[in-house]
Amino acid sequence: MTSLPQRADVVIIGSGHNGLVSAILLARAGLDVVVLEAAEVLGGATRTEHPFPRVPGLGQSTGSYLLGLMPPELLRKLDVDIPVLRRDPHYFLPTPGPAGSPYLLFGSDRAATRAQMERFFSPRDVAADEAMAVEVAALRSDLAPAWLREPGSIEEVADRHIRPALQSTFIDLVRGSVADYLSRFGFKSELLMSMYAVTDGISGLNAGPDDPGTGHNFLAHNMCRLPDADGTWMIAAGGMGTVSRMFADAARSAGAQIFTGTPVSAVTVDGGAASGVALADGQTVAAPVVLGACDPFRLIDLVPPGALPATLTDHLASIKKPGTTMKVNLALRDLPAFSCLPPGAASPFGSTIHLLPGSAGLAGGAEGESPMAALRAMWADVQAGRLPEEPTIEWYLHTTVDPSLQDEAGHHSSALFVQSVPYTLAGTTWDEALPGYVEKLLAICDRYAPGTSDLVADTMPLTPPGIERHFGITGGHIHHVDNTVAFNQRMPYATGLDGLYAGSAGTHPAGSVIGAAGHNAAMRILKDLGRS
Structure with a gap:
């Protein structure tokens, strides 16, 4: 002391x-x-905290939960070697159907990923996905040195760091919307577009997919350059x-x-x-x-x-602007079972599990409005102070990759990262609405992995005001x-x-x-x- x-x-x-x-x-x-x-x-x-009174030995990354964007040059300069665990697969897009229903597991096996996309989507989507990946990789490589310098204007950054052939693309992306950027590549599937829009474009934002500047968020979230990351986000061992x-x-x-x-x-x-x-x-x-x-x-x-x-x-x-992100930290007694996965399928745990409005349409089910329309409707609800009926959820469960966080009874730490919710609710309060909304979110999980709600041993929900109180961040942003x-x-x-x-x-x-x-x-x- x-x-x-x-x-x-x-x-x-x-x-x-x-x-x-x-x-x-x-x-x-x-x-x-x-x-x-x-x-x-x-x-x-x-x-890393132990936030569950009913499961006190279970560790959880209560706030940030993945390490992806830290420049490797910075880690070398600091001479700090953070132990990280690779997520493979890194994206899981399930459907709420029985075994044999379509699903996507994106990982390091590019041939398998391409085969899944050709089977469940279309050759046009494969071509669009590959073209976008090539362009984003070039922008990521060019922009990287700018992150460890004092900032210039968008045009100054473009002139100094971005190759001439991509300068106009870069300026339009940073200033524009993620919806406009994704539409450039000619995706046939709106579900794929909505997946990228959610996980990279509107993640953490007080904005909808058509709002200017969501393209900057998309680019920032694609700056993963850690060794062996292959453009993906990593799990920090020990949380x-x-x-x-x-x-x-x-x-x-x-x-x-x-x-x-x-x-x-x-x-x-x-x-x-x-x-x-x-x-x-x-x-x-x-x-x-x-x-x-x-x-x-x-x-x-x-x-x-x-x-x-x-x-x-x-x-x-x-x-x-206030925050519009909700995080529900979960303690689970056991692993959920996704109904769409056939016996012997690769484990989806460790990945970002996308529960998106419109995913039932991948299996031929009726889903109502299109995936991108659902994102726009979600944002309209948030702007009106309403809790969305169909929010987008990124579901994480890292203890299969990093068992060091588990307690002696083998509980699993998990979390629902929800986009988007209002900071202030119209006609009610978060204290009144929170229990019912957590139940709604778990009911959405039950559609994809029946019985998940029964596996929940404890919860630690963080609304935008809750994030503000717990971490001391103004507005919970x-x-x-x-x-x-x-x-x-x-x-x-x-x-x-x-x-x-x-x-x-x-x-x-x-x-x-x-x-x-x-x-x-x-x-x-x-x-x-x-x-x-």
């Missing part, structure tokens, strides 16, 4: 993964770094808390001090510059540099009124700033108040477990201090 110092070179507000990345780099540069975390556990939303723990260990080894249960109440300002922080218990820590690794709106609230440039605060107010906002329109690393910096998911390049923001903010601080 060490006592809180009265002075430091740098105070970092928040111990999310970005703040810890900054702490590593700044401490290694010889600065005296103090990290202050309001919660009793470090990691922000990148944590996402492993990421935070390893970064924290590296920061402490470099000399940084990390304090949990230490909420900051204000950034102090003296002579027109940040001078440190005041804590909720009345203590202060003086520092010429303060780095907000909390969300940008929380950081603004900590600064005295008028201390930040009005152009910045007005811009941030104009792009501020998991990306801090909506990923429809790209590049230099996000929170800047240098805030315009001398000595005050920002380095969370709300800055460049995007929201997710990336770490680039923490790196870039630290590099900007070292440059301004003349220590680069």
